[in-house]
Amino acid sequence: xxxxxxxxxxxxxxxxxxxxxxxxxxxAKAAREFTQYFPREGWVEHDATEIFESQLxxxxxxxxxxxxxxxxxxxxxxxxxxxxxxxxxxATGKPICPAIVWQCRRTEEACASLRRSGAAxxxxxxTGLAIDPYFSATKLAWILQNVPGARERAKRGELxxxxxxxxxxxxxxxxxxxxxxxxNAARTMLFNIHTLTWDEELLQLFDIxxxxxxxxxxxxxxxxxxxxxxxxxxxAGVAGDQQAALFGQCCFAPGSVKNTxxxxxxxxxxxxxxxxxxxxxxxxxxxxxxxxxxxYVLEGSVFICGAAIQWLRDGLxxxxxxxxxxxxxxxxxxxxxxxxxPAFVGLGTPYWxxxxxxxxxxxxxxxxxxxxxxxxxxxxxxxxxxxVDAMRQDAGLDVPLLRVDGGATANNLxxxxxxxxxGLPILRPATVETTALGAAYLAGxxxxxxxxxxxxxxxxxxxxxxxxxxxxxxRAARLAKWRRAVKAAIYFGSGEI
Ligand code: ADP
Numbered sequence: 001x002x003x004x005x006x007x008x009x010x011x012x013x014x015x016x017x018x019x020x021x022x023x024x025x026x027x028a029k030a031a032r033e034f035t036q037y038f039p040r041e042g043w044v045e046h047d048a049t050e051i052f053e054s055q056l057x058x059x060x061x062x063x064x065x066x067x068x069x070x071x072x073x074x075x076x077x078x079x080x081x082x083x084x085x086x087x088x089x090x091a092t093g094k095p096i097c098p099a100i101v102w103q104c105r106r107t108e109e110a111c112a113s114l115r116r117s118g119a120a121x122x123x124x125x126x127t128g129l130a131i132d133p134y135f136s137a138t139k140l141a142w143i144l145q146n147v148p149g150a151r152e153r154a155k156r157g158e159l160x161x162x163x164x165x166x167x168x169x170x171x172x173x174x175x176x177x178x179x180x181x182x183x184n185a186a187r188t189m190l191f192n193i194h195t196l197t198w199d200e201e202l203l204q205l206f207d208i209x210x211x212x213x214x215x216x217x218x219x220x221x222x223x224x225x226x227x228x229x230x231x232x233x234x235x236a237g238v239a240g241d242q243q244a245a246l247f248g249q250c251c252f253a254p255g256s257v258k259n260t261x262x263x264x265x266x267x268x269x270x271x272x273x274x275x276x277x278x279x280x281x282x283x284x285x286x287x288x289x290x291x292x293x294x295x296y297v298l299e300g301s302v303f304i305c306g307a308a309i310q311w312l313r314d315g316l317x318x319x320x321x322x323x324x325x326x327x328x329x330x331x332x333x334x335x336x337x338x339x340x341x342p343a344f345v346g347l348g349t350p351y352w353x354x355x356x357x358x359x360x361x362x363x364x365x366x367x368x369x370x371x372x373x374x375x376x377x378x379x380x381x382x383x384x385x386x387x388v389d390a391m392r393q394d395a396g397l398d399v400p401l402l403r404v405d406g407g408a409t410a411n412n413l414x415x416x417x418x419x420x421x422x423g424l425p426i427l428r429p430a431t432v433e434t435t436a437l438g439a440a441y442l443a444g445x446x447x448x449x450x451x452x453x454x455x456x457x458x459x460x461x462x463x464x465x466x467x468x469x470x471x472x473x474x475r476a477a478r479l480a481k482w483r484r485a486v487k488a489a490i491y492f493g494s495g496e497i
Contacts, residue, residue: 004027005073007436009241011241017031022444029065044103046099056172080241081164084099085139086166097147115131122201123189127191129283141206151207154211160178160212181219189202190203198216218291236446237443243268243438245268248437248438254395255397255398257269258434261406266299267301267388281300302380304343325377328369329374330413335371339361347486356492358489377411380408388424404427412466415464421479
C-alpha cells in the first residue's frame with residue numbers, strides 16, 4: 001500500500017509543500033515566497049496564477065528531494081490562507097482580477113453599511129462570524145460590482161468563485177473539480193454553519209449568483225485527482241490553515257485548545273458536534289467534516305503577539321534578535337511591576353476595541369529593558385489567558401491543557417510564564433509543522449493510510465510539557481493587575497481622559 005502523503009500549505013506569504021510518511025515524520029519539504037501587492041492604502045492582493053504556479057513548483061521540488069516516485073504518494077492534503085477571494089472564467093480558467101487577500105480592508109465601508117442596516121445578528125446567527133472585511137462575502141460582492149461585466153457574466157454562469165483551496169483543486173484537476181470544504185466555506189460569510197449549505201438569504205443579501213459557488217465536500221473526502229505531478233494522485237484532505245493546525249495538534253476532543261504564537265496569536269477550541277454561540281467576542285466556525293461527522297470550533301485572535309517582540313527589536317532596538325528575548329527576560333526574576341498592553345492596532349478577543357492603543361504601566365526608576373522584555377512575554381501570555389477564559393465561559397467546557405505551535409514557542413520562558421498565568425500545562429509537540437500535518441492527516445484518513453483519529457492521536461509526539469508552579473492566589477492577583485492595565489489602554493484610546 002502507498003504510504004506517503006503530500007501536504008500543500010498555501011500561506012499568505014509563501015507556498016510550501018511537505019511530504020510525510022505514515023508516522024507523521026517529515027521526509028522532504030520545499031517553500032517559495034510569492035509577490036505581495038499593495039495597490040492602495042489598506043489594499044492587499046495576490047496574483048492567483050502565481051499562487052498556483054508557486055504551489056505546483058514546490059510540490060514538484062519536495063517530491064524530487066524526497067527521492068520518491070510520484071506513484072508512492074497515497075494522497076494530497078491542502079491547507080491554505082483563509083478567506084482570500086478569487087474569481088475566474090469557467091471557459092478559460094483565467095482569473096478576472098487579482099485575488100483579494102484576507103488582510104485587504106477595501107470593503108470596510110461596505111461592512112459599516114451592513115452593520116448600520118442591522119444585518120449583524122442574522123449574519124452571526126447563520127455564519128458564526130462578525131461583520132468584517134476579512135471574510136470573503138464583501139470581497140466577492142466588490143469584484144462583481146467593480147470588474148466590468150462581472151455581475152452579468154456571473155449570472156450567466158460564466159464565472160466561478162473560490163477560496164485558495166478551491167482554486168488549487170480546480171487547477172490541479174485541470175478544471176474538472178470545483179469544490180471546497182466546510183472549514184473554508186465557513187469563512188466566506190455565505191455559508192450556513194448549521195445546515196452546512198450555501199445560504200439563500202445571504203446570497204441575496206450580497207447579490208451573489210449561486211451558480212458561481214463551489215460544491216462543499218467533507219474535509220476528509222474526495223476532491224478529484226491530479227496528474228500534474230507525474231502520476232494520478234487523489235486530493236483527499238482540505239482545511240483552512242488554523243483548522244488544519246488544530247487537527248495536526250490532534251485536538252479531537254471537545255475542550256481541546258491550540259494557540260499558534262506567530263505575528264499574531266490564533267486560538268481555536270474544539271467544541272464538538274454542536275456550534276457554540278459566543279457571548280465573549282469569539283467566532284463560531286467549522287473545524288472539519290469527516291464523513292457526516294462535523295466538529296465545530298470557537299476561534300479567537302490576538303492581533304499583536306510575536307509582533308510585540310519584533311517591535312522591541314526593530315522599533316526600540318533593545319533586542320538584537322527575537323530569540324534573545326528569552327535570556328534577557330530571564331535575567332530578572334519578574335517584571336518589577338511593569339505591565340505592557342501591546343494594543344498597537346486596537347484589541348481583539350475578548351475586548352474588541354479598535355481605539356485602544358499600546359500602553360505601558362507600572363514603570364519605576366528601577367525599570368530596565370529586561371523588565372520590559374519580560375513584560376512583553378507576559379503580555380503574550382496574558383492575552384492568551386483572556387481568550388482561553390472567553391472560550392471556557394462560552395463553551396462551558398473544561399480545558400485540560402493548551403497545545404502550542406508557531407515561531408515564538410521556541411521560547412521556553414514564554415511557555416513557562418504561559419503555564420503559570422493560565423494555570424494549566426502547556427504542551428509543545430515535537431513536530432512544529434502542525435498546519436501541513438493536519439492537511440496530511442485529513443488526506444491520509446480519507447484514503448485509508450490511517451484508520452481513525454485515534455490512530456492518528458497515537459502518532460503525536462511531545463517535545464516538552466510546561467507545568468504551572470505559581471500559586472492560584474498569585475495568579476489571580478497578577479491577572480487582576482493585567483486587566484487594570486488593559487482598562488488603561490482602552491480608557492486612553494477612548495479619548496475620555
Ligand atoms: P508568522 O507565521 O506569523 O510569520 P512565525 O510563526 O514565523 O510567525 O513566528 C514569528 C514571530 O514569533 C515573530 O513575531 C517573532 O517576533 C516571534 N518570535 C520568534 N522567535 C521568538 C522567540 N524565541 N521568543 C519570542 N518571540 C519569538
